[in-house]
Amino acid sequence: MTSPSILVVGPTGTVGREVINALGTEGHRARALVRNPAKASLFDENVEIVIGDLSQPETLAPAFRNIEAAFIVAPPSPELEILEANAFEAARRAGVKQIVYLSNFGAGTFGPPVWDWHGSSESRLQDLKIPFAILRPARFMTDTPFPFSWMGIKDRSVLAEGTGEGKITMIDPRDIGAVAAKILTAGGHEGKTYELTSADILRGDEIAQKIGAVLGKDIRFVKADQQESRSLMTRVGIPGFVIETVLRYYETVRENRWYTTAAVADILGRAPRSYDAWLREKAEGFFTA
Numbered sequence: 620m621t622s623p624s625i626l627v628v629g630p631t632g633t634v635g636r637e638v639i640n641a642l643g644t645e646g647h648r649a650r651a652l653v654r655n656p657a658k659a660s661l662f663d664e665n666v667e668i669v670i671g672d673l674s675q676p677e678t679l680a681p682a683f684r685n686i687e688a689a690f691i692v693a694p695p696s697p698e699l700e701i702l703e704a705n706a707f708e709a710a711r712r713a714g715v716k717q718i719v720y721l722s723n724f725g726a727g728t729f730g731p732p733v734w735d736w737h738g739s740s741e742s743r744l745q746d747l748k749i750p751f752a753i754l755r756p757a758r759f760m761t762d763t764p765f766p767f768s769w770m771g772i773k774d775r776s777v778l779a780e781g782t783g784e785g786k787i788t789m790i791d792p793r794d795i796g797a798v799a800a801k802i803l804t805a806g807g808h809e810g811k812t813y814e815l816t817s818a819d820i821l822r823g824d825e826i827a828q829k830i831g832a833v834l835g836k837d838i839r840f841v842k843a844d845q846q847e848s849r850s851l852m853t854r855v856g857i858p859g860f861v862i863e864t865v866l867r868y869y870e871t872v873r874e875n876r877w878y879t880t881a882a883v884a885d886i887l888g889r890a891p892r893s894y895d896a897w898l899r900e901k902a903e904g905f906f907t908a
Contacts, residue, residue, distance in 0.1 A: 623648040623667050625803050626682055626715075628706050629692035630666075631658050633761060634721055637796025638690050638803075639666060647804055652682040673702035676709065683713035688803045692721035695733065697860055703740045707747055717806070718751045719799050720744055724788075724814055726755055729871050733864045741812075750809040752802050756795050757788040757816040757877065758868075760897040763826065765865065767855050772838055778827040779841040781848045781869035787826065788816040788877045791892040798886050813882040817891040820879050826894075833898045845869070 625642060629635040630651035642649045643665060650667040653659055659668040669682040673693055683689065689710050693702035703720075710718055720740065727738025744751050764778055771777045795815055802808045821829075824840040831838035843851070845866055852862045871877065883891035 623650040624685065624687040626650045626652060626686045626689040628652045628673070628682075628689060629694070629721070631661060632692060632694065633759060633792050634756075634795050634799070635690070635692060636661075637792050638799045639796075641793075641796040641800035642803070645800060645804065647800070650682065650686065652679070673705050674698065676705045679705065679709035680713065683709045683715060686710075686713060686715050688717040688719070689715050690719045690721070690799050690803060695861075697732070699733075699736045700739050700743075704743055707740075707744055707749075711747055711749060715749060717803070717809070718744060718747075718749055719802050720751060720753050721795070721799070722753050722755045722812075724755045724757045724816075725871060725876065726753075729876070730867060731863070732860050732867075734867075752808040752810075753812040754795060754799060755812060755814045756790050756792075757814070758790070760789050760791045760817075760892075760894055761901075763787065763789045763894070764830075767852055767857065770855075772830065772834075776831075776836055777839050777841055778823065778830065779843040779847070779851070780823055781843045781845060781866070782823045782872040783842050783869075784822060785872035785875055786820045786822055786877060787872055788820050788879050789894060790815050790817050790883070791897050794883050794887070794891045798883060801886055808886075813886070814880045815882050815891075816879045817883070817893060818879055819894045820877070821894065829895060829898055 627635055627638050627649050630639050639649055648665050650669055651662060652671050653668055654672045656670055671678040671682045691706045693699045722737040722741055725734050726741055741753055768778055768780055771779050827838040827840035849862060
């Protein structure tokens with residue numbers, strides 16, 4: 620079997636899995652960099668597994684060997700910049716000809732913590748002198764609402780988030796995977812940065828109404844303040860840097876800093892998946908899983 624020329628770094632994450640799936644659907648064999656050997660069972664025989672750890676740069680060379688193009692994302696953690704820097708350097712040393720990097724909508728402008736980390740990684744990638752494309756997705760539909768918010772929907776028929784009257788843009792992770800796969804295999808996107816969203820832009824009460832319509836129950840939206848949101852996330856054990864990220868995210872929504880783009884349609888030649896369609900497929904699973 621032909622050795623793959625595309626590497627996916629972060630293949631077990633929400634988007635990495637979709638990049639692997641999209642490449643497979645288009646008939647491209649991928650290589651996956653996996654830290655935990657037990658995760659190899661997540662992939663079929665068409666995916667070549669290489670074990671390595673982004674925190675240990677000396678383990679990365681086999682994954683990048685003979686690779687033409689790489690999709691790179693590190694786990695969301697305070698070490699994100701270091702982990703991604705290690706991946707970029709391994710790509711440079713191996714002579715990789717193209718990098719598609721998964722950043723974040725608002726990178727470098729929305730502030731700490733996560734947006735600053737992604738902004739720094741974007742700058743590092745641009746200085747690397749390797750052809751690149753940067754993907755900045757909006758909030759994932761899989762995190763709309765956030766997992767801790769689903770508990771309130773289930774227990775009290777209440778969606779409590781701190782977005783106020785602001786409007787939320789979002790995207791189905793499958794569309795991010797499809798965009799990444801297209802760029803990795805088609806080329807022609809060198810030096811481009813794409814903000815990826817669906818066509819949906821919704822207030823919290825509109826999201827609550829849509830969830831209620833799918834579940835067949837009335838869902839009430841509550842405009843939680845920052846302290847209420849912090850207390851809820853603390854009670855369920857969410858790490859501190861995630862709490863600060865979510866609270867800053869709520870602020871950016873209330874500041875009306877989110878908007879939709881046509882990037883998905885322009886790249887894929889079709890409309891992005893809608894939140895209504897995602898809900899019809901997925902929402903009830905949150906209550907039956």
